[in-house]
Amino acid sequence: AQSVTQLDSQVPVFEEAPVELRCNYSSSVSVYLFWYVQYPNQGLQLLLKYLSGSTLVESINGFEAEFNKSQTSFHLRKPSVHISDTAEYFCAVKKSGGSNYKLTFGKGTLLTVNP
C-alpha cells in the first residue's frame, strides 16, 4: 500500500514570498506522484504530476515540484506567491503501471497568502 505524509497542515505566507509545501510518500513499488489544488467549495484540480523522466516538474502558474527518490519526497515550491494561490493543496500517490489504480491523498496543506 502507498501512503502520503504532508508535514504541514497550514502554511501562512505573505504575498510575493517564496513557499514550500512538503510531501513525503511511502511505497514498496514504483509510483506516480501528483499535487492537486482545491479552492474553497470547489473540486480537485491537478496542479502537476511526476510520472517518469526529469525529476523537476512545473505547472503553468509558477509552481514546481521535485521528485527525490532517495528521500521519498515530492515537495511543492513557488518562488513568489499571490493572494490567488490561497487554497488547500493535496499531495497524492498511485502505483505506476496500471491506468486504473486509485490515488491516495495526503491530509492536505492549507496555504494562506496574506497581503
Added chain:
Amino acid sequence: AAGVIQSPRHLIKEKRETATLKCYPIPRHDTVYWYQQGPGQDPQFLISFYEKMQSDKGSIPDRFSAQQFSDYHSELNMSSLELGDSALYFCASSSRTITGELFFGEGSRLTVL
C-alpha cells in the same frame, strides 16, 4: 473539453433516508473512482470500477453500494444515512491512454440532517 459531470451538486437528506449520486465520466474513459471528503479532511477512496467491473474497494461502508453501467456512468447509492455521511463526494475518471492522471468532477455535497 468535456469534464466529469456529477449530479446532483447539492443534496439534503434526513437520517435513515437513501441518496443516490450520479457520475458521468469523460467520454472514452474506462475507469471511475468515488471519493468521500469530510469537512476539513482529505479525500478518502471508496470504490472504483474498470470497464464496468469493480476494480478496487476502499473504506466504503456496507450501507453504500455502487455500480458502473453499460454507458460507463456510475451511481453511488447510500442507504440508512447517518449524520457522519455528510461530506463532499467526488467522482473521478481516468483513461489508459492518459498515463496516471485522474480527472475529478466538481463533487456532490451531501448534507444529512
